[in-house]
Amino acid sequence: MSDESTLLDEWWDLCANRQLSYRRCDICGINSYLLRDYCPVCHSPMRWCETSSQGVLFTYSVIVKSEVTGAGAPAPYTVAYVETDGARLLSNLRHGSAMPNIGDIVWLDYVVSQGRTFPIFVSSDIRASTP
Amino acid sequence: MDAVIVGAYELPERVIPNKNLINVFEQASRGAIVDAGIDVSDIDGLFLSNLPGLVPAFTLAEHLGIEPRWTDSTRIGGTTGLASVLHAVAAIRAGKCRAALIVYGSLSRSMRVAIGTGGVLQEISEERETVYGPTVSSRYGMFARRHMYEFGTTLEQLAAPAVSAREWAQLNETSVRRELLTVADILAAPRIADPLTLPMCCVITDGGGAVIVAREDLATDVARPAIRILGAGEHTVHRDVVSKVPFTTTAVKLAASDAFKEAGLRPDEMDLCTVYDSFTITVITALEDAGFCPKGEGGPFVEGGRLGPHGSLPTNPDGGGLATNHPGMRGVFLIVELVRQLRGEAGARQVPNARLGVAIGVGGTIDSRHASGVLVLGRA
Numbered sequence: 089m090s091d092e093s094t095l096l097d098e099w100w101d102l103c104a105n106r107q108l109s110y111r112r113c114d115i116c117g118i119n120s121y122l123l124r125d126y127c128p129v130c131h132s133p134m135r136w137c138e139t140s141s142q143g144v145l146f147t148y149s150v151i152v153k154s155e156v157t158g159a160g161a162p163a164p165y166t167v168a169y170v171e172t173d174g175a176r177l178l179s180n181l182r183h184g185s186a187m188p189n190i191g192d193i194v195w196l197d198y199v200v201s202q203g204r205t206f207p208i209f210v211s212s213d214i215r216a217s218t219p
Numbered sequence: 220m221d222a223v224i225v226g227a228y229e230l231p232e233r234v235i236p237n238k239n240l241i242n243v244f245e246q247a248s249r250g251a252i253v254d255a256g257i258d259v260s261d262i263d264g265l266f267l268s269n270l271p272g273l274v275p276a277f278t279l280a281e282h283l284g285i286e287p288r289w290t291d292s293t294r295i296g297g298t299t300g301l302a303s304v305l306h307a308v309a310a311i312r313a314g315k316c317r318a319a320l321i322v323y324g325s326l327s328r329s330m331r332v333a334i335g336t337g338g339v340l341q342e343i344s345e346e347r348e349t350v351y352g353p354t355v356s357s358r359y360g361m362f363a364r365r366h367m368y369e370f371g372t373t374l375e376q377l378a379a380p381a382v383s384a385r386e387w388a389q390l391n392e393t394s395v396r397r398e399l400l401t402v403a404d405i406l407a408a409p410r411i412a413d414p415l416t417l418p419m420c421c422v423i424t425d426g427g428g429a430v431i432v433a434r435e436d437l438a439t440d441v442a443r444p445a446i447r448i449l450g451a452g453e454h455t456v457h458r459d460v461v462s463k464v465p466f467t468t469t470a471v472k473l474a475a476s477d478a479f480k481e482a483g484l485r486p487d488e489m490d491l492c493t494v495y496d497s498f499t500i501t502v503i504t505a506l507e508d509a510g511f512c513p514k515g516e517g518g519p520f521v522e523g524g525r526l527g528p529h530g531s532l533p534t535n536p537d538g539g540g541l542a543t544n545h546p547g548m549r550g551v552f553l554i555v556e557l558v559r560q561l562r563g564e565a566g567a568r569q570v571p572n573a574r575l576g577v578a579i580g581v582g583g584t585i586d587s588r589h590a591s592g593v594l595v596l597g598r599a
Binding site for chain 1: 345346347348349350351352353354356357358360361362363364365368409410411412413414415458459460461466586587
């Protein structure tokens with residue numbers, strides 16, 4: 089990381105390297121996806137830590153109508169909160185025609201759109217059908 | 220010296236194609252001043268949130284021709300108007316101002332601002348979130364799905380507040396969605412952000428409104444009966460790992476607890492309620508968190524027309540944001556309608572013998588960072 093890069097720059101660099109990461113406090117053990125410099129509990133500096141390859145689906149919504157895109161994809165797309173490593177992350181979920189269930193195991197993946205790499209999650213059936 | 224509400228006004232228009240935003244603020248301010256029967260020169264506190272620009276208070280103060288001793292441009296989303304009443308009461312009790320004008324205006328419909336069903340609120344999200352396209356409706360959709368998972372809330376229950384809103388709208392000529400709907404109609408309507416269908420989402424309108432909070436001794440010769448501010452509470456929460464508020468509980472819980480405690484009253488003593496109805500799930504959750512029913516039982520609570528014109532908890536008699544008026548930040552209208560009801564001047568939709576009521580605000584998005592302001596009001 090260069091000295092000039094902000095935490096947000098570093099976030100996108102990590103995503104481009106397919107190393108989705110969260111912020112970790114080694115003193116408190118708090119993990120968080122907020123791009124913060126300091127631990128909100130003990131104020132120690134936080135560091136990047138790479139996310140596990142799987143998470144648990146906390147909740148989701150299939151967006152039928154939207155004026156924006158989800159990681160480059162137009163509606164319909166699915167937004168979801170996924171829990172990994174004791175933290176909760178807003179992301180997109182790619183799934184088959186069957187509706188996912190809260191509590192499902194979901195898998196970290198990456199999509200590239202317009203030169204940017206977005207970490208997303210995929211359901212087990214999509215993962216199984218991907219070579 | 221205590222503070223009371225002496226003026227309340229809502230623009231009747233729902234589409235305002237011929238005004239600049241500052242003039243909507245001006246019209247709303249004038250309406251409340253006339254309603255209160257005070258002089259514009261009596262206003263020495265100015266509370267406004269959403270005029271654009273670095274210092275929004277300057278612009279409106281100049282338009283009104285006042286030089287206030289107290290300004291406040293709190294920005295906590297749709298609940299700002301309710302929080303502003305609390306802030307104005309504090310300023311008046313501190314002896315720093317005598318009459319506070321709280322004013323709001325928006326041209327969301329005419330300017331096609333992406334609120335409600337279609338857009339992403341950039342202001343309340345970080346870039347690492349907005350790239351995933353979390354529309355406002357999808358954020359409430361995600362919250363609704365989690366509420367269904369944890370408490371067994373059903374789609375039929377998610378439809379119920381919209382059924383009641385349409386029944387109320389029949390009694391309000393300024394409502395924009397007046398046709399009656401059944402639960403089945405609502406479930407068959409187009410999905411916007413699963414599990415929410417279109418009638419479960421608020422309308423998008425232009426609009427404006429204002430409230431005047433004044434020192435009690437200024438209220439002796441005003442035009443209308445003064446409305447007492449019996450209790451007020453405010454809380455801001457988030458969903459990060461250190462949050463003490465569980466995901467399906469909102470900032471309403473502490474704000475309402477503070478407000479009812481100050482008032483020395485319980486939810487079941489309220490004659491009516493105005494509650495932020497950006498989406499039907501907002502109503503269900505806010506009523507739970509305000510203590511009208513145990514946590515998780517908001518779904519059954521809103522069924523059977525309880526919130527409608529013939530129900531035991533008349534809620535949003537003006538039709539609310541679901542049927543009548545939602546320009547983006549509805550908080551001030553929750554106060555205006557409650558004041559109209561407590562004064563007994565609500566016409567066809569008047570709740571009989573309305574003496575006590577609560578206004579429950581929610582600002583931001585309840586799946587993430589958000590705030591609540593709650594006011595318990597009473598007829599003197």
